[in-house]
Amino acid sequence: MELIVDLHIHSRYSRATSKDSNLEGLYRWGKIKGINIIGTGDFTHPAWFAEIQDKLEPAEPGLFKLRQDLAIAIDKTLPASIRKNLIRFALTVEISNIYSKNEKVRKLHNLVIMPSVKAVSQFNSALERIGNLKADGRPILGLDSKQLLTLTLDTDPSALFVPAHIWTPWFSMFGSKSGFNSIDEAFEELAPEIKAIETGLSSDPFMNWRIAELQKVTIISNSDAHSPQKLGREATILQSQVDYHDIINGIKTNDRRIVGTIEFFPQEGKYHYDGHRACNIRFSPKQTKNHQGLCPVCHQSLTVGVDNRVNELANLAEDYQPKRHKVVEYIIPLIEILAEMQEKTTAAKAVQTAYQKVILDLGNEFTILRKMPIIEIKDAGYEALAKAIVRMRQKEVHVEPGYDGVFGTIKLFTSNEERKKQLTEQIGLGWET
Amino acid sequence: MGNVNLLSSLNSQQQLAVKSEASPLVIIAGPGTGKTKTLISRIVYLIENKGTRPENILALTFTKKAASEMQERLNNPQNNSPTITTFHALGYDFLTSMGQELSIINKQEQQEVLTELLQTKFPLFKNIRLGELSLLISRFKNKVDQESADQSLAHLVAAYDELLTSRCLSDYDDLLIKTYRLITKNTRLKTTLQDRYQHILIDEFQDTNHLQYALIKNLLTPNNHLFMIGDPRQSIYAFRGTSDKMFDQVKKDFPDFQEVTLTTNYRSCRQIIDSSAQLFPGSPKLHASRSTTGKVQLIYTPHAFSEADWIIKTINAKIGGTDLIQAGNIQNNQGNCQFSDFAVIYRTHSLSKPLEEKFSQSGIPYQLVGDSSPYEQPEIQLLINVLKYLQNPADQYLKAVLSSPLFQLSSKTLWAVRVIQTDTDYPLEQALKTAVTQKNITQKERKKISQFQQYLQKLTQQNLPSKASQIVAQLTKIFQLAIRYQNKPSVLQNIQQFRNTLVQFDGIPHSLAQAVSYLTYLEKHEFYDPAASKVTLLTMHASKGLEFRYVFICGFEEGIIPLENKIIDMEEEKRLLYVAMTRAKDELYLLATRKRNGQLSAVSRFKQNLLTDLEETNDEAIARIEKKQQKWQEKKNQLTLL
Ligand SMILES: Nc1ncnc2c1ncn2[C@@H]1O[C@H](COP(=O)(O)OP(=O)(O)O)[C@@H](O)[C@H]1O
Ligand SMILES: [Mg+2]
Ligand SMILES: [Zn+2]
Ligand SMILES: [Zn+2]
Numbered sequence A: 001m002e003l004i005v006d007l008h009i010h011s012r013y014s015r016a017t018s019k020d021s022n023l024e025g026l027y028r029w030g031k032i033k034g035i036n037i038i039g040t041g042d043f044t045h046p047a048w049f050a051e052i053q054d055k056l057e058p059a060e061p062g063l064f065k066l067r068q069d070l071a072i073a074i075d076k077t078l079p080a081s082i083r084k085n086l087i088r089f090a091l092t093v094e095i096s097n098i099y100s101k102n103e104k105v106r107k108l109h110n111l112v113i114m115p116s117v118k119a120v121s122q123f124n125s126a127l128e129r130i131g132n133l134k135a136d137g138r139p140i141l142g143l144d145s146k147q148l149l150t151l152t153l154d155t156d157p158s159a160l161f162v163p164a165h166i167w168t169p170w171f172s173m174f175g176s177k178s179g180f181n182s183i184d185e186a187f188e189e190l191a192p193e194i195k196a197i198e199t200g201l202s203s204d205p206f207m208n209w210r211i212a213e214l215q216k217v218t219i220i221s222n223s224d225a226h227s228p229q230k231l232g233r234e235a236t237i238l239q240s241q242v243d244y245h246d247i248i249n250g251i252k253t254n255d256r257r258i259v260g261t262i263e264f265f266p267q268e269g270k271y272h273y274d275g276h277r278a279c280n281i282r283f284s285p286k287q288t289k290n291h292q293g294l295c296p297v298c299h300q301s302l303t304v305g306v307d308n309r310v311n312e313l314a315n316l317a318e319d320y321q322p323k324r325h326k327v328v329e330y331i332i333p334l335i336e337i338l339a340e341m342q343e344k345t346t347a348a349k350a351v352q353t354a355y356q357k358v359i360l361d362l363g364n365e366f367t368i369l370r371k372m373p374i375i376e377i378k379d380a381g382y383e384a385l386a387k388a389i390v391r392m393r394q395k396e397v398h399v400e401p402g403y404d405g406v407f408g409t410i411k412l413f414t415s416n417e418e419r420k421k422q423l424t425e426q427i428g429l430g431w432e433t
Numbered sequence B: 001m002g003n004v005n006l007l008s009s010l011n012s013q014q015q016l017a018v019k020s021e022a023s024p025l026v027i028i029a030g031p032g033t034g035k036t037k038t039l040i041s042r043i044v045y046l047i048e049n050k051g052t053r054p055e056n057i058l059a060l061t062f063t064k065k066a067a068s069e070m071q072e073r074l075n076n077p078q079n080n081s082p083t084i085t086t087f088h089a090l091g092y093d094f095l096t097s098m099g100q101e102l103s104i105i106n107k108q109e110q111q112e113v114l115t116e117l118l119q120t121k122f123p124l125f126k127n128i129r130l131g132e133l134s135l136l137i138s139r140f141k142n143k144v145d146q147e148s149a150d151q152s153l154a155h156l157v158a159a160y161d162e163l164l165t166s167r168c169l170s171d172y173d174d175l176l177i178k179t180y181r182l183i184t185k186n187t188r189l190k191t192t193l194q195d196r197y198q199h200i201l202i203d204e205f206q207d208t209n210h211l212q213y214a215l216i217k218n219l220l221t222p223n224n225h226l227f228m229i230g231d232p233r234q235s236i237y238a239f240r241g242t243s244d245k246m247f248d249q250v251k252k253d254f255p256d257f258q259e260v261t262l263t264t265n266y267r268s269c270r271q272i273i274d275s276s277a278q279l280f281p282g283s284p285k286l287h288a289s290r291s292t293t294g295k296v297q298l299i300y301t302p303h304a305f306s307e308a309d310w311i312i313k314t315i316n317a318k319i320g321g322t323d324l325i326q327a328g329n330i331q332n333n334q335g336n337c338q339f340s341d342f343a344v345i346y347r348t349h350s351l352s353k354p355l356e357e358k359f360s361q362s363g364i365p366y367q368l369v370g371d372s373s374p375y376e377q378p379e380i381q382l383l384i385n386v387l388k389y390l391q392n393p394a395d396q397y398l399k400a401v402l403s404s405p406l407f408q409l410s411s412k413t414l415w416a417v418r419v420i421q422t423d424t425d426y427p428l429e430q431a432l433k434t435a436v437t438q439k440n441i442t443q444k445e446r447k448k449i450s451q452f453q454q455y456l457q458k459l460t461q462q463n464l465p466s467k468a469s470q471i472v473a474q475l476t477k478i479f480q481l482a483i484r485y486q487n488k489p490s491v492l493q494n495i496q497q498f499r500n501t502l503v504q505f506d507g508i509p510h511s512l513a514q515a516v517s518y519l520t521y522l523e524k525h526e527f528y529d530p531a532a533s534k535v536t537l538l539t540m541h542a543s544k545g546l547e548f549r550y551v552f553i554c555g556f557e558e559g560i561i562p563l564e565n566k567i568i569d570m571e572e573e574k575r576l577l578y579v580a581m582t583r584a585k586d587e588l589y590l591l592a593t594r595k596r597n598g599q600l601s602a603v604s605r606f607k608q609n610l611l612t613d614l615e616e617t618n619d620e621a622i623a624r625i626e627k628k629q630q631k632w633q634e635k636k637n638q639l640t641l642l
Helices: A023-033 A046-055 A068-077 A117-128 A145-155 A183-193 A205-209 A212-216 A244-253 A285-290 A306-313 A334-342 A349-362 A365-371 A374-379 A383-393 A416-422 A427-431 B003-008 B012-019 B035-048 B064-074 B087-097 B107-120 B130-141 B151-166 B172-185 B187-196 B210-219 B246-253 B270-277 B304-319 B324-329 B349-362 B378-391 B395-402 B411-424 B428-435 B443-461 B468-478 B489-505 B511-524 B570-581 B620-641
Strands: A002-006 A037-039 A056-058 A064-066 A088-101 A104-114 A160-163 A196-198 A218-220 A235-239 A258-263 A274-276 A281-283 A327-330 A398-400 A409-411 B025-029 B057-061 B083-086 B199-202 B225-230 B258-262 B295-301 B342-346 B366-368 B535-539 B548-553 B584-593 B615-618
Touching: A023 A037, A023 A046, A023 A064, A023 A068, A023 A365, A046 A056, A046 A117, A046 B489, A064 A068, A088 A117, A088 A145, A104 A117, A104 A145, A117 A145, A117 B489, A145 A160, A145 A183, A160 A183, A160 A244, A205 A212, A205 A218, A205 A258, A205 A306, A218 A244, A218 A258, A235 A244, A274 A285, A281 A285, A285 A306, A334 A349, A334 A365, A334 A383, A349 A365, A365 A383, A374 A383, B003 B012, B003 B035, B012 B035, B012 B258, B025 B035, B025 B246, B035 B057, B035 B064, B035 B199, B035 B225, B057 B064, B057 B087, B064 B083, B064 B511, B083 B087, B087 B172, B107 B130, B107 B151, B107 B411, B130 B151, B130 B172, B172 B187, B172 B210, B187 B210, B199 B210, B210 B246, B225 B246, B270 B295, B270 B570, B270 B584, B295 B304, B295 B620, B304 B342, B304 B349, B304 B548, B304 B584, B304 B620, B342 B349, B349 B366, B349 B535, B378 B395, B378 B468, B378 B489, B378 B511, B395 B428, B411 B428, B411 B443, B428 B443, B443 B468, B468 B489, B468 B511, B489 B511, B548 B570, B615 B620
Parallel strands: A002 A037, A037 A088, A160 A196, A196 A218, A258 A327, B025 B225, B025 B258, B057 B083, B057 B199, B199 B225, B295 B584, B295 B615, B342 B535, B342 B548, B366 B535, B548 B584
Antiparallel strands: A002 A235, A056 A064, A064 A088, A088 A104, A104 A160, A235 A258, A274 A281, A398 A409
């Protein structure tokens, strides 16, 4: 069956996360979003791991489900339209490896996915000797990523190790600040063991395919959500059984089981372009080059974004596309679409209410955004929304790229006039309650 | 290790020390001059170039940690490896090999013995703290010439020894004393040892006390070779009766000694060598092998927590930020360090509390060495001892379990149990049964014993799982730790973490035995793992022999450095500071607070010694706090105006 998979998330035990990043919250939002396999995140944290063992129970091989009493209690509060969605958890963690290699500081984030509580316990105890696991759900280890890879596979050969958001400047395998220039450089003779990489919000598969080395690995996408509402900002689509091993083998072989990924528009990511947040400078790679990489305001070197860094490492042209490739679907989170339509922020009460109503009437978010025939959306009384979704599906969007930690903006409409013209009065009706 | 390689990696002074045939060979050398390296090279040289058999070599040092490290640095894969050990372990092994059964008295029992003596026969000593008295006794026992000592103390020690003997107990000093007596009395034994240990090498010789030295002298013949290496200025165990004059004694005893000095410091940058040398004006200068200048800085900070913050901030800056926000804000983050390059050193463990709190919150990987290590906490010690007992149900482990503060037995009760044991020769379990019927133990205490017996019963009656981590889980239940510590989440987390640590032994055969041997290994290293990529937090005493690129010395204040004590040995305090400072390879930071524990603090008097080229700065936190105070003052003034 088709499975929507999001393996990179954080619990409330990670820094800068929401208080309701708990298993119940993930379960609830997984159903709302239409995600089937959710990473637990943070399994190295003793308290979170205890919670995982308490609140989850084994389901299909290598997968876990929310304890029945908890699940029933949540299901009662959900509309029938999404109540039946399948939710399973996989044991995951993101680790921050900080170490020095070849005379340079390296900072990489790596995702580890494990098939069993036993493997996790064993892995945790090894790491406990190396790092401080209780301070942060995403622990910092002074350990070479290569050693972490070895440790992962030694612990359990069916575990999966994925370099996370590989392009972000500060903490990633290809990051401009403290990364490497190739998988080979980072993992040496173990490079073939890297079977998959994560795109991160600021890059999409097409950008990654410009690097020959990355055409040989599976490209996956995850949300890196710090609150359950952000689940599924990006995700991976699989056609597989509900079974850890089937999913992981799919990822490791990149065979038919991998359908493709659901992507953020990469420009919306926080590090797409170059620039200086403090100096209000946003540059395209070309502009950066014209300024010799320096900020015209403070004259320090600019934070080099993902676009630029991809150009630097790419062996293939900017417009290159593999002849055959996996599916790449772009989405804008439903709440952002609704907010733009109402000219309000995503936090606005009216927008939140509208979101709930759409879910109640139409079902989970991914189905609405990705699959639902436009006519059905219209017929349910959401004519304006239907128009907006058409634009999104056709990638008719207006972009202001993100830079130096500032999220980019993606607009379906350039101006109010256009918005009004496109969405006639009837929009309002469905929303006001 | 190839022989050619071995010598060529040494300088000419070091080579001389490695090859010399003179005995005794006295090597006096400052910090970082390669003393340990030279000693290890000599062992290798003797075995590989001179055909000396490893079993004919005895290398001695002063802490279990140092001995373990030396063994690892030597990395000898052969079965018959040289004896590398501590003086006490040498004594213990020797005595047990002679068929002696040794039962070492623990701290609580010793306190009880002393209390008893003070109450009955020696009221004179009543106003001395027990800990101090114990040191006095130890120092006394370690003197070879006991005639000159204080007569009343001599009487006390005699009574103390008698009481111990009557209970078949020894203290640590007895290990050496008994060995010494055996050797000096029994010439055949002595010759056997003299024949065996043809080469005796002592590292950190400045920490040898008179008794140890006398013991070594007894092992010497004109054919044996004695190699001593050390640094009088790093003598830091005066409280145990050592002195920086030991080398002088050797020279007096053996007029035809050969002396070699090592004068090149390979460890530290020039600034650090020069600065620390200023503590001893007029002493010969060490030559810096490294060309970089390095850095020595004195930082003033408002209080203990800002001190910890400053250190963490600095480490973060050197690493280039550990999270996105820091990384984005730090301008030049192209360093090349790792967490193991940093050490935070303090005079006493009491300073480690705020540091640990802050480090623990920061997410930076760190390890605490020694007493304040999580492994040293009572709840974990209890679990470790129970595991050892389960693995090997010997009285000694059960006794350790019984003495856990968890069961709150008074030392008087523990001693009473011991008396029953020696009077009746019962095993501990049996002795406890007797104890609960005895009138001289208060009813309250007897109740505690019964409680303990119930635990014990559960422990032996329940079917324990085979996997180490599951055993710990079960023990947690049996001893009701979750309930006992329900208001102490940090303790519970500590237990959980301990359990996680042992999961690595779950999958393998003899899970429990493997876990116990791992824990014993850690214990031997005072819970310091030199290979860990972590920031190390440790005391000055524990720092001896180690090196780090960046060193932070906390509490550079009067009352701490030098430590305020009834008797301050100012020279010793200075040497301690010297040891701590000379651990640094690249940069050294001394930190002084304005206020500690709410009291105004003054910078250490040793600052005077370091004045030349000591860079002083204020932590930004000072300005921040001053500004706040000023505002508050202004507000207050306004209020009074109104
Ligand atoms: N001849 C030498 N050449 C290069 N490095 C040396 C030499 N001798 C010692 N070292 C290095 O200097 C440092 C201090 O050595 P160590 O033996 O620990 O000194 P000590 O015991 O005197 O404090 C170590 O890092 C050691 O490898
Ligand atoms: Mg040494
Ligand atoms: Zn990350
Ligand atoms: Zn700028």
